[in-house]
Amino acid sequence: MLVREAMTSPVVTVPPSATVRQAIRVLYEHDITAAPVVDGTGAVIGIVSEMDLMRGEFQADPRAFVLPVAGPHEPPPRLVRDVMITDVRTAQPTSDVAELAQMMLRTAIKSVPVLDDGVLVGMISRRDLMAVLSRGDARIRDDVLASLAELLPKGHSWTAEVHDGVVRLNGPTDPGARHIAETLALTVPGVTRVLLQETN
Structure with missing residues (x-):
C-alpha cells in the first residue's frame, strides 16, 4: 500500500x-x-x-x-x-x-x-x-476480489479468505497470474500478508 x-x-x-x-x-x-x-x-x-x-x-x-x-x-x-x-x-x-x-x-x-x-x-x-x-476482514476481502475482477482477465475465478488482514488467495496455477494477483492484493488497504494457494 x-x-x-x-x-x-x-x-x-x-x-x-x-x-x-x-x-x-x-x-x-x-x-x-x-x-x-x-x-x-x-x-x-x-x-x-x-x-x-x-x-x-x-x-x-x-x-x-x-x-x-x-x-x-x-x-x-x-x-x-x-x-x-x-x-x-x-x-x-x-x-x-x-x-x-x-x-x-x-x-x-x-x-x-x-x-x-x-x-x-x-x-x-x-x-x-x-x-x-482496523479495517474489517469482510471489507478487505470484498476489495481484494473487486480489484482482481477488474484488473485480471480471469479475476472472477479467484476466491479469497481473510483473517486479521492475512489474505489467502485461491486461483489459477499460472505463475504470471499468481504474481499479479499477489501484487494487486498487497495494494489493498488493510492487507498485511498474502498467501497463495492452488485451486484443486
Missing part, C-alpha cells in the same frame, strides 16, 4: 508566527497530535507536536507541595518558531507504507508530512496507520 492511500488530506498547518496557545487550539480543535509549520510560500519549515507546545506551559500548583515552589526563571516560549522541530522527516505519496511504518517505529516519530515535488499534499500519522489496520 502507498502512503497516498493512507494519508490525511487536506493538511492542517500552522505558521511559525502563531503563538503557542493558538497552535494548541488548532491541534485540539482538529483532534490531531502534530501539524506542519509552513512559511508564507507554503513550504514546510518545521513540525510542531503536542509535546513541543506543552513544554513550559504549566506551572506547579503550590497546593500540591508542603514547601513553596520556585517559579520558572524564564517565561515559556511564546511562538511556534521557538518550539518547532526543524529537522523534519518527510514521505512521498508513492512511498511504501510498510517502509514508512518501520521508520516511524524505529525513530519514535508519530507524524510525517507528505510532499509531492516539495508541495505539502498530506500528513500521515500513527493514527492513520491504525485506521488502515
